[in-house]
Amino acid sequence: MLDNFGNEDNEEFDDFFDAEEIExxxxxxxLWKESGSYYFKEEEIExxxxxxxxxxxxxxxxxxxxxxxxxYPSNIEIMIEMANYYSMKNLNDQALEILIKAKTIAPYxxxxxxxxxxxxxxxxxxxxxxxAFERAIENIDEEDDLEIExxxxxxxxxxxxxxxxxxxxxxxxxxxxxxxxxxxxxxLGLNFIEGNDFTNAINYFKRKVDDEPFNDxxxxxxxxxxxxxxxxxxxxxxxxxxxxxxEKADNAFFSKxxxxxxxxxxxxxxxxxxxxxxxxxxxxxxxCVARCYLALNDSKLARFFLKKAQYxxxxxxxxxxxxxxxxxxxxxxxxxxPYFKRLIxxxxxxxxxxxxxxxxxxxxxxxxxxxxxxxxxxxxxRDLYFENWRGIASIFYLSEFxxxxxxxxxEVRALKIYDQELEIVMKVIRYDQQPSMQHxxxxxxxxxxxxxxxxxxxxxxxxxLFMNDEYFKLNYNLYKSDNNDEQ
Numbered sequence: 001m002l003d004n005f006g007n008e009d010n011e012e013f014d015d016f017f018d019a020e021e022i023e024x025x026x027x028x029x030x031l032w033k034e035s036g037s038y039y040f041k042e043e044e045i046e047x048x049x050x051x052x053x054x055x056x057x058x059x060x061x062x063x064x065x066x067x068x069x070x071x072y073p074s075n076i077e078i079m080i081e082m083a084n085y086y087s088m089k090n091l092n093d094q095a096l097e098i099l100i101k102a103k104t105i106a107p108y109x110x111x112x113x114x115x116x117x118x119x120x121x122x123x124x125x126x127x128x129x130x131x132a133f134e135r136a137i138e139n140i141d142e143e144d145d146l147e148i149e150x151x152x153x154x155x156x157x158x159x160x161x162x163x164x165x166x167x168x169x170x171x172x173x174x175x176x177x178x179x180x181x182x183x184x185x186x187x188l189g190l191n192f193i194e195g196n197d198f199t200n201a202i203n204y205f206k207r208k209v210d211d212e213p214f215n216d217x218x219x220x221x222x223x224x225x226x227x228x229x230x231x232x233x234x235x236x237x238x239x240x241x242x243x244x245x246x247e248k249a250d251n252a253f254f255s256k257x258x259x260x261x262x263x264x265x266x267x268x269x270x271x272x273x274x275x276x277x278x279x280x281x282x283x284x285x286x287x288c289v290a291r292c293y294l295a296l297n298d299s300k301l302a303r304f305f306l307k308k309a310q311y312x313x314x315x316x317x318x319x320x321x322x323x324x325x326x327x328x329x330x331x332x333x334x335x336x337x338p339y340f341k342r343l344i345x346x347x348x349x350x351x352x353x354x355x356x357x358x359x360x361x362x363x364x365x366x367x368x369x370x371x372x373x374x375x376x377x378x379x380x381x382r383d384l385y386f387e388n389w390r391g392i393a394s395i396f397y398l399s400e401f402x403x404x405x406x407x408x409x410x411e412v413r414a415l416k417i418y419d420q421e422l423e424i425v426m427k428v429i430r431y432d433q434q435p436s437m438q439h440x441x442x443x444x445x446x447x448x449x450x451x452x453x454x455x456x457x458x459x460x461x462x463x464x465l466f467m468n469d470e471y472f473k474l475n476y477n478l479y480k481s482d483n484n485d486e487q
Contacts, residue, residue, distance in 0.1 A: 022051050029064065040064075042072050049081045061085060076106050083115055092122045110140040114150045117157060126161035133157065148178055152187045159194040167191040168204070182251065185217040189225060201225040209241075216246040223255060232259050232480075243275070250276035257288065263477060266292040283309035283316075290322050299326040317343055317350070325356060333360035349381065351388045355395065362399035370395075371404070386411075389418065390425060394460035397429070424450060424457045432462040440471065447479045 025044040032040070040048075045068035052061035062085060068078040079102040086095035099116045106112060113136035120129035133154035140147050151174030158167035171188045178184060192201035205222035212218055223238030236259055242252035257272035273288045286309040293302040303326050306319060313319040324339025337360045343353040354377060361370040374392065378385045385392070389412050396405035412418050424446050431439035443465075446454040455476065459466045466472065 022047055026051070032067075040068070040071060042068070042075055042078070045072070045075075046077055046081065049078075058085075058089075074105050076102055076109060076112070079105075080111055080115060083119070087115070087119050087122070090122070092119045095119045096123070108139045110136040110146055110150065113139065114146060114153060117150075118153050121153075121157040121160060126157060126163075129157045130154075130161075148174060148181055148184065152183060155187050155191060159191045162195075164191050164195055164197075167194075182217060185221055189221045192225070198225050198229045202229065209238075214245055216242040216249045216252065219245065220249060220252040220255070223252065227255065227259060232263075235259060247275075248278070250278065250282075254285065254288075261288075261292060261295075263480065264295075264473065266295045283312050287316065287319055287322065290326075291318075294322060294325055294329065297329055299330050302326045317346065321353060321356070328356060328359060328363070331363065333363040336360050349384060351384055351391065354384075355388070355391045358392065358395045362395050362401070367401065367404075370401075374404070386415065386418075390421065390457060390460050393425070397461060420450065421453050421457070424454050425461060428454075428457045428461045428465075431465065440465070440469075444472070444475045444479075447475060451479055 021044075025040070025048050028040060028044065029048055045064060048064045049061050049068070052058070052064065065078060065082045065085060068075065069082060072078055079098050083095040083098045083102070086092070086098070096116070096119050099112055099119065102109070102112045103116070113132045117129045117132035117136065120126075120132060133150060136150045137147070137154070140150065151170060155167040155171045155174075158164070158170060168188065168191050171184055171191060174184045175181070175188070189201055189205075192198065192204065202222065202225050205218055205225060208218040209215070209222055219238050219242035223235040223242065226232075226238060227235035236256055239252040239256035239259075242249040243256070246252075253272050253276035257269045257276070260266075260269035260272060270289050270292045273285045273292065277285045277289075286305045290302040290305040290309075293299075293305065302322065306313070306323055306326070309316070309319055313323070320339050320343055324336040324343075327333075327336040327339075337357070340353045340357040340360065343350055344357065347353070354373065358370055358373055361367075361373065374385075377392075389408060393405060393408045393412075396402075396408065409422070412422055424443075427439070427442050427446060431443055443454060443458060455466075458472070
């Protein structure tokens with residue numbers, strides 16, 4: 001949110017502290033560091049603490065907060081910031097000590113009571129935490145934004161303590177006061193997740209939509225827990241109801257799109273992702289749309305939507321990956337290469353980028369570079385190498401590097417823990433080399449007992465069957481539903 005410090009367009013930043021105030025306080029901070037003595041106003045201490053927090057400069061934040069408490073030992077805001085600092089560092093005893101002091105100065109301050117409840121919850125002192133949250137609610141100002149946070153923190157604490165019935169009741173109390181707040185509806189569902197209780201979550205939200213059939217938030221939550229429990233078709237229906245009730249039910253449209261994308265229904269998924277695109281700065285739906293267009297091999301439209309997320313692209317690794325991949329499928333591996341190299345430097349456990357880099361080298365017929373990447377991966381990330389052996393082998397197979405393909409198959413056979421996967425892969429290759437209905441049916445039979453392994457093998461070794469064969473798609477959707485029902 002605040003990486004562009006001083007940006008005039010950053011209205012959220014201006015809501016906290018004025019950019020000029022920050023700059024002035026930073027100048028004083030530098031002079032103080034050089035001279036060892038300088039006077040800060042209370043608001044300057046608070047502004048610097050916030051700035052250092054946003055910049056991730058924790059040592060500087062602690063330094064200025066400690067100095068602030070020396071100058072203003074009874075300043076409640078500085079004490080709360082110091083307690084927050086300790087809490088985030090998991091130094092909860094120190095945080096609690098400061099909050100106890102703060103309570104003696106402002107015994108009815110709801111912010112202190114709320115943070116005390118959070119800290120006590122971390123210390124597993126649930127009864128004391130409950131008392132703190134009750135005190136926060138009792139003394140909070142009407143329509144204070146903090147009240148929603150208190151209800152959520154209180155419910156989380158109760159849920160962690162195993163008191164999920166009361167957690168639900170407290171969340172409902174918050175929803176009664178703030179019926180449009182989506183975070184409270186999310187917390188309502190999370191109360192059940194804490195106990196891994198999806199059946200009761202579904203039953204609860206079914207009762208809620210019966211009682212309030214025009215509440216899109218309840219429909220969305222029902223869809224979410226139906227989806228989690230593998231009931232995708234019913235979840236889609238629930239998301240559809242949410243969208244019919246409220247054309248701005250963005251989370252429902254987004255969740256619906258995710259299911260459609262997982263079912264390979266990319267065109268419908270694109271429509272649903274587009275339905276949740278607003279002018280509020282959330283660029284991720286653009287990236288999801290681009291991902292679907294790439295699945296449809298439409299790199300031009302993919303880049304069109306990626307461009308809309310360009311400003312935030314450097315902060316979202318998937319953006320870089322998809323942009324590189326859009327050039328890879330256009331047979332432009334030289335343009336694609338730098339994107340994947342950059343991603344691997346940032347995250348050396350990102351197999352998708354490794355695989356894309358291998359595909360670039362294979363496309364360029366740079367076998368030595370390909371072998372070097374494989375050797376490096378095998379040496380430094382051995383587990384990652386074997387966990388994703390199918391992806392690597394598919395590069396060798398599709399590029400007709402017969403010796404590399406035979407080598408990795410031999411390594412996998414020797415381990416004897418991937419025999420089932422290996423058998424499925426060989427059936428897919430048999431169909432790819434000798435297409436016939438008999439061989440196709442053998443693959444479909446594998447889907448019954450080993451759905452995920454079979455789909456992954458077809459997707460990587462025989463993409464034409466995966467993407468364009470209607471018989472395969474029909475059985476994919478059939479057995480995907482059966483597989484979800486079993487889960």
